[in-house]
Amino acid sequence: MAAQSIMGRISQLIRANINEAIDSAEDPRLMLDQMVRDYTASISEAENAVATTIGNLRLLESDSAEAAKSAAEWQVKAQAASAKADQMRAKSPTEADKFDNLARIAIGKQIAYENDVKSFGPMIAEQTQVTEQLKQGVAQMRSKLEELRGKRDELVARGKVAEARGRVQDAVRSVDVLDPTSEIARFEEKIRREEARVKGREELQASTLDAQFEQLTADARDDEIESRLAAMKSGSR
Template sequence: MAKQSIFGRISTLIKANVNALIDSAEDPQKMLDQLVRDYTNSIADAEAAIAETIGNLRLLERDHQEDVQAAAEWGNKALAASRKADELRGAGNTADADKFDSLAKIALQRQISEENEAKAIAPTIAQQNEVVDKLKDGLNGMKVKLDQLKSKRAELLARSKTAEAQNKVADAVKSIDVLDPTSELGRFEDKVRRQEALAQGKQELAASSLDQQFNQLEDMGELTEVEARLAALKAGGSAGALGS
């Protein structure tokens, strides 16, 4: 009964559609991990059941072989007894000849008994051989499925890590997007531009103040010349340019 249950589990697991299970799972990775555990445990159970079945089969085969050998031995004993009886009867010893014929009959009866036991066990041996072959095929199929599950799990994990890395890169690129006015880099660039504008304003203001100072010097030079000419007039000179 236990072997039949194991065989049923093997058939069910072999027929399972891995891709369909993955598509319907909320968390494919957890589902695959559980499937790997289930398959591994089922394979261990199947191997134990198959080993037990093979052991019982070998016992049956050994018993069958012993029955066949025993039947052959009893047949040889019957032949030997029959020949001895013929030999004694030919020598005129009828009493001993009958005795060996009786022994031959007993041996033949034992031979028939052993042959019947061998025949009776033969169908069971054939059936058990079929069961063992099916269990072995099922076990091999489960091992193939287990390899597929492990490959799917590795593929899924690799895809998950790749997607995670891509998302991190995308987030990083977005955070330093120079075209994004709300980003830190955009605000820093705006601050720098305001500082540059302020410096430019201060430079222009300083230049304007310097020009004004030079203009004041020119005005003072003109006043000095006027005073000089006025002094020359008072001294009796003309109002023309000095030194003319």
């Protein structure tokens, strides 16, 4: 019951901290970080409770061991006194009775300490059970903390991705508003006209060059005709 009570208070504290963080959160990442801190602090509180419980258990165990040790010591004393009484019985009954009384006192002490050991038994058993429950609870809390940290990292990463996608969408909407394709088309048309003008100049230059070569060929042919004609004339003479 003690373990359940302690863990119950810690669980209520955790839920209260988480609910408060969720209600007041503006930045999810800050909220998740705060949740991790709160849960870590709760684990620390639980660990302190476990440490206190373990300390109490060890005290009970120490007291029980001390009582058992004292019971054994008084048993030895009772046995020694009884043996001494047996030795003195024949010589001095009075002294023998004295040692028997000491033996009785020692046995009484032994019984008292044995009863203490018996009374410690149930308390140690209960405290041991509580301690084990608390240890298991803390182990589960540590596991949950790792799960919470992993979930925090995952959600933060997803948040960053969503934020990046939002920026991309905003950029796309801005592009749609500006519609740069019309400007590109205008530049493309300008370049096409320039390409056509350059091509026209190339064709013009080529046609002029061909005409020059054709003129050279015609001049050469005329020269040959005149030369042959002159040769014919000089041969006929």
